[in-house]
Amino acid sequence: MPNTLAHLGIQTLVSRGVFRDADVKWVWLACIVPDLPWIAQRMIRAAWPGVDMIDLRLYAIVQSSLLFCLVLCAGLACFSRWRWRTFGLLAAGSMMHLLLDALQLKWANGVVLFAPFRWELVNFGLFWPEDLTTTLFTLLGVAVAGVAFCRLPKIGSDLRLPGPGLALLASGALAVYIVGPICFSRAVEMADLHYTRTLRQAEVRENMPVEVDRGRIVATPEGSELLLWTGERIALNGLLEGTEGVFSLRGHFSARDAIAVDATHRHRAGIRDYASYAGLLLVVAWWLVCIGRWASARGRAKVTS
Numbered sequence: 001m002p003n004t005l006a007h008l009g010i011q012t013l014v015s016r017g018v019f020r021d022a023d024v025k026w027v028w029l030a031c032i033v034p035d036l037p038w039i040a041q042r043m044i045r046a047a048w049p050g051v052d053m054i055d056l057r058l059y060a061i062v063q064s065s066l067l068f069c070l071v072l073c074a075g076l077a078c079f080s081r082w083r084w085r086t087f088g089l090l091a092a093g094s095m096m097h098l099l100l101d102a103l104q105l106k107w108a109n110g111v112v113l114f115a116p117f118r119w120e121l122v123n124f125g126l127f128w129p130e131d132l133t134t135t136l137f138t139l140l141g142v143a144v145a146g147v148a149f150c151r152l153p154k155i156g157s158d159l160r161l162p163g164p165g166l167a168l169l170a171s172g173a174l175a176v177y178i179v180g181p182i183c184f185s186r187a188v189e190m191a192d193l194h195y196t197r198t199l200r201q202a203e204v205r206e207n208m209p210v211e212v213d214r215g216r217i218v219a220t221p222e223g224s225e226l227l228l229w230t231g232e233r234i235a236l237n238g239l240l241e242g243t244e245g246v247f248s249l250r251g252h253f254s255a256r257d258a259i260a261v262d263a264t265h266r267h268r269a270g271i272r273d274y275a276s277y278a279g280l281l282l283v284v285a286w287w288l289v290c291i292g293r294w295a296s297a298r299g300r301a302k303v304t305s
Helices: 004-018 024-047 053-063 066-077 083-103 132-151 164-190 193-200 271-304
Strands: 209-220 223-227 233-237 245-255 258-267
Touching (some): 004 024, 004 083, 004 132, 004 271, 024 053, 024 083, 053 164, 053 193, 066 083, 066 164, 132 271, 193 209
Parallel strands (some): 233 258
Antiparallel strands (some): 223 233, 245 258
8 A cells, every 4th residue: 555655745735635724634544544543553563462463354354444534534534623615625635645645556465455244355456565656656745745744734723622412422433433343344254355264264275275475485405484463484495596575476275284385576675664653753743643632622712811
């Protein structure tokens, strides 16, 4: 999927073109709403190494779907004085984020747009994350973010603490966002998204097709092994001896713990992550300024009253 900087560039231009004077803080928040489950997944993996990785992946797939993005957007909009306009910005931005993600070529990956009616991955597969298109999108993000910080207002005046009714709505949306994915995890596994069902059924997966997105391959005395996201180490057949790095691959299980590789694509490690970290820092910085101005204005209002 495009990195966060790329999302900031494209979505800022489109959102402010469609929504006149769209508030940048909400536009930028929408840029990361679909990524929040994947960010949380990384944090949970680091803090809780014993977690079942397949269950965690199923949860993140559901939570990052358009349906649950809209649920979260509804809750977040309760903290704005203009909640319908804010919800529209967040919802449109989340949809735009998912469509941009779907443009990239990602084996065993994609976005879920039609849940809960259809649990399938949408992937248009137009270009790889390392292609020139992604680089241009990233440079656009750098330029747009620079102009935004220098010239666009950082507004906190529309922020508010919701009253009882809206607080109940926000709490309900958050509860659905957190608990709801558990109810659909089984449906996602049955649909074999990210090959979760295939990977779970270790005893019977021989001869079953499999794809892996951005897996790390390491060289061993016997050949090459894939460090699968589930925590398994899988022997690979069909690679050149000494092959190492981050790869997407296609193939089939030639045995319970071995994959016969039919096709691979090498990824450049690190660049995408660093661009995403930079984008996230920009979003957090913008929001901190806006919240600071809101808190300052609120404090002055209390003093004068």
